[in-house]
Amino acid sequence: MTAAGWPEEDTDDPPALGGRWRRLLAAAGRRLAALAEAEGERWVLWLPVAFGAGVSLYFGLQREPDWWIGAAAVGGSLLLLLAVRRWFAVAGAAMALLMLSSGFLVAQLHTVHMAAPVLGRSIAGAIVTGRVMAVERRPGATRVTFREVSVSRLAPEQTPAALRVRLSDRYPAPAPGSVVRLRATLLPPQAPAEPGAFDFQRRAWFMGLGGTGFATGAPELVEAPPVTGWSTVSIAFEQARGAIAGRVAAAIGDPVEASVTTALLNGEEFGIPEATMDDFRNSGLAHLLSISGLHVGIAAGILFYVVRALLAAVPYVALRWPIKKIAALFGILSAFAYTLLVGAPLPTVRSVLMTGMVMGAIMLDRHPLSMRLVAFAGLVTVAMDPEGMLGPSFQMSFAAVVALIAAFERGSVRLAEWRRDAGWLVRGLFYVGGILLTSVVATLATLPFSLFHFQQIAFYGVLSNLIAIPITSFWVMPWSLIAYALLPFGLEAPALIAMNWGDRAVIWTAEFFGRLPWASLTVPAMPVEGFAVLVLGGIWLCIWRQRWRWLGMLPILAGLASPMLAVRPDVLVAGDGTVMAVRLPDGRLSASVKGGGRVTETWRERDGERSVADPWPAAGGWSEGERSLTCDALGCLYRVRGKTVALPRLPDALDEDCGMADAVVTAAVARGCRTHLVIDRWTLRHEGAHTLTVTEEGIKVETVRKLRGDRPWTGGR
Numbered sequence: 261m262t263a264a265g266w267p268e269e270d271t272d273d274p275p276a277l278g279g280r281w282r283r284l285l286a287a288a289g290r291r292l293a294a295l296a297e298a299e300g301e302r303w304v305l306w307l308p309v310a311f312g313a314g315v316s317l318y319f320g321l322q323r324e325p326d327w328w329i330g331a332a333a334v335g336g337s338l339l340l341l342l343a344v345r346r347w348f349a350v351a352g353a354a355m356a357l358l359m360l361s362s363g364f365l366v367a368q369l370h371t372v373h374m375a376a377p378v379l380g381r382s383i384a385g386a387i388v389t390g391r392v393m394a395v396e397r398r399p400g401a402t403r404v405t406f407r408e409v410s411v412s413r414l415a416p417e418q419t420p421a422a423l424r425v426r427l428s429d430r431y432p433a434p435a436p437g438s439v440v441r442l443r444a445t446l447l448p449p450q451a452p453a454e455p456g457a458f459d460f461q462r463r464a465w466f467m468g469l470g471g472t473g474f475a476t477g478a479p480e481l482v483e484a485p486p487v488t489g490w491s492t493v494s495i496a497f498e499q500a501r502g503a504i505a506g507r508v509a510a511a512i513g514d515p516v517e518a519s520v521t522t523a524l525l526n527g528e529e530f531g532i533p534e535a536t537m538d539d540f541r542n543s544g545l546a547h548l549l550s551i552s553g554l555h556v557g558i559a560a561g562i563l564f565y566v567v568r569a570l571l572a573a574v575p576y577v578a579l580r581w582p583i584k585k586i587a588a589l590f591g592i593l594s595a596f597a598y599t600l601l602v603g604a605p606l607p608t609v610r611s612v613l614m615t616g617m618v619m620g621a622i623m624l625d626r627h628p629l630s631m632r633l634v635a636f637a638g639l640v641t642v643a644m645d646p647e648g649m650l651g652p653s654f655q656m657s658f659a660a661v662v663a664l665i666a667a668f669e670r671g672s673v674r675l676a677e678w679r680r681d682a683g684w685l686v687r688g689l690f691y692v693g694g695i696l697l698t699s700v701v702a703t704l705a706t707l708p709f710s711l712f713h714f715q716q717i718a719f720y721g722v723l724s725n726l727i728a729i730p731i732t733s734f735w736v737m738p739w740s741l742i743a744y745a746l747l748p749f750g751l752e753a754p755a756l757i758a759m760n761w762g763d764r765a766v767i768w769t770a771e772f773f774g775r776l777p778w779a780s781l782t783v784p785a786m787p788v789e790g791f792a793v794l795v796l797g798g799i800w801l802c803i804w805r806q807r808w809r810w811l812g813m814l815p816i817l818a819g820l821a822s823p824m825l826a827v828r829p830d831v832l833v834a835g836d837g838t839v840m841a842v843r844l845p846d847g848r849l850s851a852s853v854k855g856g857g858r859v860t861e862t863w864r865e866r867d868g869e870r871s872v873a874d875p876w877p878a879a880g881g882w883s884e885g886e887r888s889l890t891c892d893a894l895g896c897l898y899r900v901r902g903k904t905v906a907l908p909r910l911p912d913a914l915d916e917d918c919g920m921a922d923a924v925v926t927a928a929v930a931r932g933c934r935t936h937l938v939i940d941r942w943t944l945r946h947e948g949a950h951t952l953t954v955t956e957e958g959i960k961v962e963t964v965r966k967l968r969g970d971r972p973w974t975g976g977r
Contacts, residue, residue: 295806295808298805298806299804299805299806302631302803302804302805303352304632304635305631305632305635305803306356306803307355307356307359307635307639308359308635308636308638308639308642309799309803310356310357310359310360310363311359311360311362311363311366311639311642311643312363312638312642312649313360313363314359314360314361314362314363314364314365314366314367315363315364315366315367315642315646315649316363316649316650316792317360317363317364318330318363318364318367318368318646319367319462319646319647319650321969321971322968322969322970323969323970323971324371324970324971324972325368327368327372329364329368330361330364330365330368330369331365333361333364333365334358334361334362334365336361337354337357337358337360337361338358340354340357340358341354341355341357341358363642363646366642366643366646367646367647370466370645370646370647371465371466371972374465374466374468375972376420376421376422376468376470377417377418377419377420377421377470378420378448378449378464378465378470378471378973378975379420379446379447379448379449379470379471380448380975381448382445382446382447382448383411383413383414383445383446384445385443385445385476386411386412386413386414386443386444386445386446387411387412387441387442387443388406388409388410388411388412388423388425388441388442388443388444388446388473389409389410389439389440389441389482390406390407390408390409390410390423390439390440391406391407391408391437391438391439391484391487392404392405392406392434392435392436392437392438392439392440393405393406393407393422393436393491393494393495393498394436394498395433395434395435395436395498395502396528396530397433397505397528397530397531398530398531399531399533399534400428400429401426401427401428401429402426402427402429402431402433403424403425403426403427403530404424404425404426404427404433404434405422405423405424405469406422406423406424406425406440407421407422407491408439409421409422409423411423411446419470420469420470420471421468421470422467422468422469422470423446423469423470423471423472423473424469424471424472424473425442425444425446425472425473425474425475426472426473426474426475427442427474427475427479428475430478431475431478431479434479434481435499435502436495436498436499436502437487437495437498437499438481439481439482439483439484440479440480440481440482441479441480441482442475442477442478442479442480443475443476443477444473444474444475444476444477445473445474445476446471446472446473447471447472447473448461448471449461449464449465449469449470449471449472449973450472450858451835451948451949451964451974452948452949452964452968453834453835453858453859453862453863453949454829454832454862454863454866454949454951454964455948455949455951455962455963455964455966455967455968456785456788456866456967457862457866457949458713458862459968459973461973461974462647462968462971462973462974463647463651464973465647465972465973466645466647466648466973493600497600497601500526500601501526501527501528501601501602503747504522504525504526504747505522505526505528505531507747507752507753507756508521508522508525508756509522510753511752511753511756511757511760512756512757512760515533516532516533516536516767517760517763517764517767518760519531519532519533519536520532520536520549520763520766520767521756521759521760521763523549524548524549524736524737524740524759524763525740525743525744526601526602527601527602529549529550532549536767536770536771537549538774539767539770539771539774539775540770540774541714541716541718541774541780542718542773542774542775542779542780543718543720543721543724543769543770543771543772543773543774543779544703544718544720544721544722544724544725544773545721545724545725545728545766545769545770545773545774547656547706548728548729548732548766550653556595556598556599556611556612556615557611557614557615558732558733558737559594559595559598559737559740559741560591560592560594560595560598560615560619561591562737562738562741563587563590563591563594563741564587564588564590564591564619565587567583567586567587567590567591568583568584568586568587571583571586571587584622585622585623588619588620588622588623589619589623591615591619592615592616592619592620595611595612595615595616595619596612596616599611599612609641609644611657613636613637613640613641614633614634614637614661617633617636617637618633621633630665631662631665631666631669631802631803634658634661634662634665638658641654642654651713652709652710652713652714655709655713656706656709656710659705659706659708659709659798660701660702660705660706662705662799662802663701663702663704663705663798663802664698664701664702664705666801666802666803667697667701669805670805692726695725695726695729695730696722696726698729699721699722699725699726699729700722702725703718703721703722703725705798708786708791708794708795708798708816708819708820711783711786711820711823712785712786712791714865715782715783715784715785715786715823715865715866715868716780716781716782716783717780717781717782717783718779718780719778719779719780719781720773720776720779723773724769724770724773724774727765727769728765728766728769728770731762731765731766731769732762732766735759735761735762735765736759736762736763736766739755739756739758739759739762740755740759742755743755743756743759782865782868782869782870783823783824783868784823784824784826784828784866784867784868785823785826785828785865785866785867785868786819786822786823786826787822787823787826789822790818790819790821790822790823790825790826791819791822792819793815793818793819793822794815794816794818794819794820794822795819796812796815797812797813797814797815797816797818797819798812798816799812800812800815801813801816823868827953828843828847828866828867829843829951829952829953829962830842830843830898830900830905830952830953830954831843831898831905831907831925831950831951831952831954832849832863832949832950832951832952833925833939833944833949833950833951833952834856834859834944834949835944835948835949835964836927836944837925837926837927837940837941837944838853838927839851839852839853839856839859839860840852840907840925841856841860841863841872842876842889842898842905842907843887843900844873844882844887845884845885845887846873847867847869848867848869848871848872848873849863849864849867849869849872849873850872850873850874850875850876850889851863851872851875851876852875852876852896852907853875854875856872859949860872876889876891876896877889877891878891878893879891879892879893881896886900886901886902887899887900888900893909893910894908894909894910894912894913895907895908895909895910895913895917895926896908896909897917897921900954901954901955901956902956903922903923903954903958903959904920904921904922904923905921905922905923905924905925905952905954905959906918906920906921906923906924906925906926906935907925907926908924908926908928910928911926911928911929914926914928914930914933917933917935918930918932918933918934918935918938919934919935921935922935922936922937922959923935923936923937923938923939923952923959924937924938924939924940925939925950925952926939926940926941927940927941927944928940928941929941929942937959937961939961946965947963947964947965947966948963948964948965949963949964950962950963951963
């Protein structure tokens with residue numbers, strides 16, 4: 261042996277050294293194989309992940325794939341699986357490929373299924389006739405969704421299947437199911453405010469919504485045949501939601517408290533004032549206003565225990581009937597009815613699937629909490645609405661449930677041993693600790709998605725949930741079920757008032773924590789790449805049980821750090837060129853106009869800023885470091901890192917700007933402008949919103965069209 265501990269024959273024989281490395285690699289391979297074998301039953305959980313990856317792959321394409329690609333991929337994967345079915349490891353990889361191809365195909369088919377005409381241009385003064393399918397009551401206005409639509413200036417084959425029109429509160433809201441005629445200005449679904457921002461055009465396509473707009477006259481009732489089919493059920497529940505809102509308003513005088521109570525009863529959170537919504541967001545309690553797993557689970561659980569207790573009180577029934585299974589059936593029915601009543605949003609559908617499987621497991625004498633149940637629910641939910649998988653509702657609800665079940669799997673046995681011989685005081689402490697642990701796990705699990713979609717962190721979310729969740733579970737939801745039972749008899753007022761006492765406490769909690777110093781922090785938008793890495797790390801951490809699961813923390817930390825590394829653009833331009841913004845030396849944005857509406861609000865949020873700077877001056881400007889802005893009556897010149905970007909207000913400035921600027925950005929037509937980079941009306945119309953990032957090497961341009969490509973919802977094919 262040498263001093264270093266190596267065998268002497270290895271020191272003189274390089275191939276032997278290679279043999280040592282081969283032995284080390286073989287040992288590592290055996291270790292990985294042992295880990296993989298120990299995780300045997302967990303491998304199946306990656307199949308829904310592969311399915312979701314196929315959906316993501318489809319939506320990440322720049323162009324719509326040919327119709328046969330998805331089917332060919334599924335067919336080829338299936339043939340490969342049949343060919344290698346005798347080799348377990350290879351068959352597992354082939355199965356994952358089959359699920360990925362299936363997700364791709366399902367998303368492709370769903371896009372074809374939802375195809376419908378979409379407005380390609382604005383139409384002013386159109387006469388719109390349609391059947392009222394949904395009524396959303398908002399402060400100062402009512403938003404109405406129409407189907408069976410006809411538009412005076414559109415041929416039938418060009419008319420969207422559904423339109424959403426905003427009515428002033430000066431006009432009475434039409435009743436669901438009625439057919440009305442009104443004059444309105446119609447607009448195409450809005451494109452993203454900047455590359456990478458929320459894509460309402462895509463969401464509208466999969467909602468079947470072909471346009472939006474606002475009414476310029478009062479709605480008039482039109483005689484029409486009655487509704488038939490499933491629309492009858494949908495309209496009936498929409499009418500029930502309206503009736504509930506009216507009963508709540510009559511029983512509760514305070515409009516803020518009434519709006520929160522209404523949201524918990526029928527899912528309408530549109531009427532909640534923006535200031536109150538900000539309090540709920542900043543305090544980490546916004547999830548209480550969005551009907552999701554918490555509400556469905558509580559509603560089903562309460563009815564399960566009540567029915568079981570009532571049946572157990574009758575000795576003849578308790579001794580002869582399977583009362584636990586009967587109670588579970590009532591729990592499923594209550595969850596289904598509650599979902600229809602609140603409009604069946606995607607998180608609620610997921611919750612009903614989960615609740616139904618939990619109650620079904622009880623009926624089949626199986627363990628009700630399982631990661632496989634979550635995997636199945638996720639698979640079904642994504643298959644029902646592939647595009648919904650890209651939204652915050654789906655992602656945050658599943659992230660919370662997956663993380664909670666993963667934590668439950670790790671600690672349930674030990675907790676059960678501790679509780680077995682505990683007294684009532686210790687059990688109470690266990691309950692409080694359980695709420696605290698649940699809040700911590702759910703908050704940490706949903707934090708990355710809040711950062712990606714909303715650029716916000718609520719620091720007091722754990723404390724606020726520790727107060728608000730018990731109030732909601734043990735006071736608000738039980739009284740809501742009593743109110744539901746009394747509504748048909750017109751006796752709901754006492755139950756609504758009692759329910760509102762709990763709502764008042766929840767609102768106070770939101771206001772208290774939401775207005776504390778540093779209640780929330782805004783951060784710059786997370787890059788898509790960082791988000792994808794983070795999600796994969798979280799899935800790795802939650803699926804596996806062996807120690808190698810902690811490797812998932814590396815991509816999670818990398819994803820969380822990615823917003824800090826992202827470079828925000830120096831110049832932003834709205835898709836129609838009416839609003840522009842430049843970056844100040846302090847990092848904030850200064851817009852070309854005061855206000856700017858949704859566009860500047862999106863820019864501010866994605867910057868991670870709470871406010872925007874003052875708009876551009878009419879004359880004069882500022883200069884600090886490598887940035888300066890100089891404005892006059894004709895326009896502005898923005899200089900950064902030695903480059904000049906001309907931002908003319910009037911076409912008269914184009915001749916001079918085109919001769920001296922590195923880039924010209926204008927809402928006018930800039931024919932003949934010979935500057936290296938020209939962004940004018942035609943460029944904006946074709947490419948959508950632009951961002952310009954100035955570097956020492958040049959000006960990097962990103963556009964909405966460049967990022968998302970030509971897809972059916974963008975007008976491409």
